[in-house]
Amino acid sequence: MSALIVEAVGANWSDVWNALLDGSFRKPGRWGRTLGSAVPMAMVAIGTIISTKVGLINIGQEGQMLVGAAFAAYIGxxxxxxxxxxxFIVIISGFVGGAFWSGLAGALRYWRNVPExxxxxxxxxxxxxxxxxxxxxxxxxxxxDAAxxxxxxxxxxxxxxxxLPRIDIFGNNFSISVIISLLLIAFTFWLLSQTIVGFRLDVVGQxxxxxxxxxxSEVRQGFAAMCASGGFAGLAGALMLASGDFAKFRLVPGFTVNLGWTGLLVALVAREKxxxxxxxxxxxxxxxxGSSFLAATGVERRVTDVVQGLLVLALLVPPAVLFIRDRRRQLAQVESRT
Structure with missing residues (x-):
């Protein structure tokens, strides 16, 4: 489907594919940038998975990233x-800022019954x-000295x-935020799958x-999950700031560059895994x-947004169709018995 869309706009799909690979992995220094972009997406996705464990829908990651980055910038x-x-304090302050911001929504959810x-x-x-x-x-x-x-x-x-210190491997430069994110992902996997904390979240959600x-306690577990969800988003903002990959160690308007929304899509595609x-x-x-290399092919960078949308649909629609089919079968069996 993506190839058909690219051909429809007058470009060659193989050229676009090669440009994406060159811009993301093959050209010198590019996969370091790809890793740097993946870090905030992954952190936001982890936080989203935690909140969905208890049945809460957090779609405010963009704001939580901003507040986390603001806390980190002020403390730094x-x-x-x-x-x-x-x-360490800068990174933790980002987590605290994001947790505080999502905690506001959690408090309204459990003490004023306002949908999160x-x-x-x-x-x-x-x-x-x-x-x-x-x-x-x-x-x-x-x-x-802004003037x-x-x-x-x-x-x-x-x-x-x-x-954050930086690492250089084969001409690819990236910060240790990559290592931090991998360690946090491993820790979260262990926490949710092997400890009583994950068991309690599953029970509350199911x-x-x-x-x-x-x-x-539904309130205690749900509120904690919502704070943790925003905390990871705030952590993503702090890592973006401390790594310098996005605004040269400064907080600026539009700092998150929509990575919060993309992280939400990552969580959806990962299906809570x-x-x-x-x-x-x-x-x-x-x-x-990779989209930065598309200019040479005559295709706008927005084509990658279309590819992302098609990727999400391709991975989410089939399970939804199967769920609806199974649900209808179950209802038909119940009606036949009655």
Missing amino acids: AHVPGPGPLVI VLTTLLLVTVAANFVGYGLKNTWLLLDP VGNRTQVSQQLDPDSR NQKVGRRFGI VLAVVPVALVFAALRT
Whole structure:
């Protein structure tokens, strides 16, 4: 289907495919950029999987990433100390910021019965305005020297001691955020599949009556899952800032570049399987970084958005059709018995 669309716009599918591969993996230095783009997608996806475990729908990752990055930018600019300690504090502050922002939606869900799908989405706009206000005031986020070099609405650049170390392999340069994300994915997989924490989340998400019978609090588990979900999104924002891959260690308007929405798609395609997040995030990141090489083929970069949409449909529609078919069969069997 993607090939047909490319041919329809007057381009050659093989040329487009080669351009995507060159831009994402084959050309020198490109797969380092692909790994850097995959990190925030993977972190957002992990957080999304945690919230869906308890039946909560968090679609406000863009806002949570922004708030997490804002917390990290403020802490990084005002907290002195040795490099490793400051880096750790910056990353943790991003997690705390995202958790705080999603926690607002969780509180409204459990104590005011407001649907989280609505509040998380609305809080994206609030977060954008909040960060925008901060980037206009030096007592919050605006760089005091922003006027130098004709820069506007930018945060203070992170000090070298607050930046993540970088690794160079075969001419590909990337930050240790890649390693951090892999460790967190492995930890989350273990936590959800091998510990009582994952068991409690599964019970709350699948059968709340059984959970109450065993003394598992729906409110406590659900609120914790929502905070963790936003925390991972905030962590993604902090890693983006500290890695310098996206805005040279500064917070700027539009900082998240829609990676929050893409991370949500990664979680959907991974079908709540934590380890599946790694290859899926790599595919989406490859489409993103490879699209920069499409100009030579005469195809707009937006074609990759179409490919992403088709990929999501191809992986989600068949299971949905099978579910509907099985559901109809079950209903037909019940009606035949009655």
